Amino acid sequence: MSDTPRAPIAYVRTEQLPQLPPPESDTGPVRWLKTNLFSSIFNTILTLVAGYLLYKILAGSLPWILGGVWNASNLAECREILSGRSAACWAVISERWNQLLFGFTYPEEAYWRPALAFLLLLVAAAPVLFSKLPRALLVFTAIYPFLAYFLIWGGSIWTPILAGAGFLVGYLVYSRLISQSFAAGMGGGILAALVFWALQGYVQMPFDAALPIALEAVPSRDMGGFMLNMILGTVCVSLSLPIGILLALGRQSKMPIIKWICVIFIEFIRGVPLITLLFVANVVLAYFLPPGTTFDLILRVVIMITMFASAYIAEVIRGGLAALPRGQYEAADSLGLDYPQAMRLIILPQALKISIPGIVNVAVGLFKDTTLVSVISMFDLVGMIRGPILASTDWNGVYWELFGFAALLFFVVCYGISQYSQWLERQLQTDHR
Amino acid sequence: MSEAPTLPEASAPTHPLEVSDEVAITIENMNKWYGAFHVLRDINLTVYRGERIVICGPSGSGKSTLIRCINALEEHQQGRIEVDGTVLSSDIKNIDTIRSEVGMVFQHFNLFPHLTIIENCTLAPIWVRKIPKKDAEETAMHFLEKVKIPEQANKYPGQLSGGQQQRVAIARSLCMRPRIMLFDEPTSALDPEMIKEVLDTMISLAEEGMTMLCVTHEMGFARQVANRVIFMDAGQIVEQNEPEEFFLNPKSDRTKLFLSQILGH
16 A cells, blocks of 8 residues: 555546547558468468468469460360460350350341440449439430330330330329229229230231331340340349339238239249249240240240249348338338339338348349350350350360359459449448448 | 325416317217227217316326327227218328328337438428428428427438427427327337427427327426327226316326326325
């Protein structure tokens, strides 16, 4: 016990302390290295071992990748050029480039059409993905599906235009009847559009006669390569998101019939492997259709993949809806918002934001699953590699280069989607900051 | 315990506020069950325009459920509720009409976290009342000034303190120009130093003649502002009276016990 008197309890601060910068040693790259790589003996050993392994991997693979041959017309010629050296035969990719991208039956002189459709896809997607862009661009987004169909499949320009007009007719009837009741508007709109499409063949004839604008028609069985993956991926993702939202809302509905339809659909589709659904699309569906009807194969596959993905997206969104506090629903109700307004303005913006990681997960998975169509003998990117290219006498046995290229293409797209979603999440973060 | 419990302090003398003879809300023989549990039992209540009613009672007594029945956030199974001349039925249009006339303030504010303060306030006027955006924003700024936070208009709810959020919630309700305001424990989730700013807002609202039903444990507020205090227990209205009488001469034993518990420290 010291003899120094205790400090008195009473204390009053008379001046505010100034704010100081953090100490110098807490910043800079040297500091980063010290804390992250060499903070202890064990960490230093790990860093060195990891560095050595990284060196071995790169030393083994980089010469193989960079020293590859780009110009050769077949594997034998490529091996000759390499003359015993171990390196990649990239020539297969440059020689079969068009086949990998467009399939082997798409007419060569029409390659510009899907390429243009792809570039326009970027333009059409931009206003949807980035809300800062002018909203007027959404008009192009609405036109794009019809334009892309015309470019890729060709045929008379009046087919997509009148198909679009069918939507317009449906919308007009809907907006006339919506004042009576939502059900009348929806039913009337759908009926009007269906009647219009049923009669489209007759409506189209005078247009075709008067102004015959057309591109060379390409049937669906000629689609292939990465283009087919892109078509299936884009169409199915953009269809399954709205359907998934409707299914998730339907599953929460207080109306028992709607609720049970949604529950049964979701549980059934989730319980069945996608491959099974694709076989159904390819073979079994034909038995249920009237004999003689031709039901486009791509359309059948799109329907199956969309059903599959929308069931998963519905469950992801249901999680987002469940995560919202009940107070949000009550606040929306207490202000007098009706159900569609409350969902669109209050509930879905928040629920979808919560669901972004899950939705992106499903979207990325769906995009990769489009390669499964190769098992029902469609020649997508993987189908092309496994079938026409590897089976040819020219390139029999060039596995690493081809599948590496396929992996790279898918990785670029999927990583892009992932990065976008993380950026979007940061943009939408409005709470606690 | 024969002595009267200590009275809650009123910060200003109770001024006689006008109460008209016009009926704002009628509740007749209303019953409600949660499953087999009889949560509201034979409720009869007439609220006149301009009344400030404070509803108090122990937790689980059904006071929140009662005011939530008035704007149909909860469904009642028996009896009749009439708000502003509209009888509450299961017709959804009917319910939306009543909800747009009756403002509600919640214990946990329930602001929309993805919208700014001004967007929170203009959303319902724009979409329900179909008011042009510019006019709705003017109204919103008017009420935000009234609750003394116009400078926060472009922030998000997450950036505000609890008291500020609750004042925004009040402003959001007022933007719909309601004729009746319901408060469901508006200060229960707040720190002590923020309770006063919210109560002050509610007092100024009362002074303007707003019809108010308020579930609260703030007995000082009840004494200063209310013209009627209702005590509920086990789903029934046990006692109601003018605040002075209610606090000084509680009639039922249950009320006396409750008051001694809530005021006796």
